[in-house]
Amino acid sequence: MREQDIELFHRVQNKDEVALELLYDRYEKLLFSFSFRMTNNKFLAEEAVQDVFTKLWSKSLPYSEEKGKFSSWLLTITRNACLDLLRKKKSNDYELKERDALQEDNDPSPEETAEWKEQHEEIQHAIKELKTEQQEIINLFYFRGFTQSQIAKKCNLPLGTVKGRVRLSLQHLNKILTKKKERGIRE
């Protein structure tokens, strides 16, 4: 039987190596792929994943179920780890052009996939329906982790409007996603 994330999490916090490995296997690929999306650099992505598991292992972390899904919480920690690394490397505007070098991934591990794949396609499609400016602002804000003023500069916007644009773009994306989900149910 698949153990609940939360249970594994507590065991990892108590330095249970078996649980560490189970949790690692469960999230390795999602966290790595997300970290790569954030950093565009395999080394940083691996380091981010390592930072996340190091935290889970050696720090007492305040996750509880009221905070929502464990996976969302874990992804937030992962994102913060990536942002920290990017800041330290000062490489927000320094991209190793690595995408070409990446292996296509034709071998998805069994567990991750069904759910991730479905969500992935849904979101990809939804993002594509956004106007280019809105896609860009979500990319800069969420995935690149730009500061407000970097976004303003890059998008040629007055500083004071950035927050509103970010919200609007995210709200719009969410509306598209919700519509897709409703359609999905009806079909």
Add this chain to the structure above:
Amino acid sequence: MMDKQCDLLLDYFNGHLTNQQKAAFESHLKDCPSCQEELKELEELTMDLPYASEPIAVPDGMKQRILSNVKDDSQIENKATFDQTDSEPGPKPPIKPKRTWFKPFMVAALTLSLVGNGAALYYINEQKDDADTGESFSVDSMKEAYTLQASEDIEAAATAMMIEQNRETNLIIQANNLPELKGDEKYQVWVLEEGKPFRAGTFVTNQDGKGGVSYTLHDMKERNYDTIAITKEPNANSQQPQGDILLSSPL
């Protein structure tokens, strides 16, 4: 009423505030329903975005590296490759300028950190206390260590190590006191065979002029490298050295 603090929400969300700014914002957040709501909204609206990432294959050996590093990572406090302005509070080990901080038996922990597609990056940790020796390597076996000589007018210092791992040779470079890079400039490591240079890792330095890289030399057995050198290159793409040799050592 919009408070000036309310404008910091995005930078708070992305972790860009200094500790002081962060504390101020968090105290504002307690009393500002509109920030509370917007923050919650941001969290909810971005919750599914990680799944937009393209699934990619993880680097070979990542699991083993990470799990073994994680388990003996508690003593790691300092990564020489990155700058030391960590946002997390806590005492920092003192950094002695120009110390010869690499000697095999003085390395507190050598952590294999990042490997992908043949290249590896190791971190060598500053040792907290000179008396505190005896920690072991977490990698397979060290073959050779070299101290690179700085060219004239160069203050920098660097060490190179060859480590055998999984029957491959990892070349690990750590450098100190390198001049600051500008723009796209990168430091490039080369290994030379009879004067012919081969790329062997690219790195950037932190504010303290420290940096390092590890690189897998797949063809070490077949080749007869005689020299290792570091140059400063205009970007990460130089196929031939364009800058002068800053540091070098015979192999």
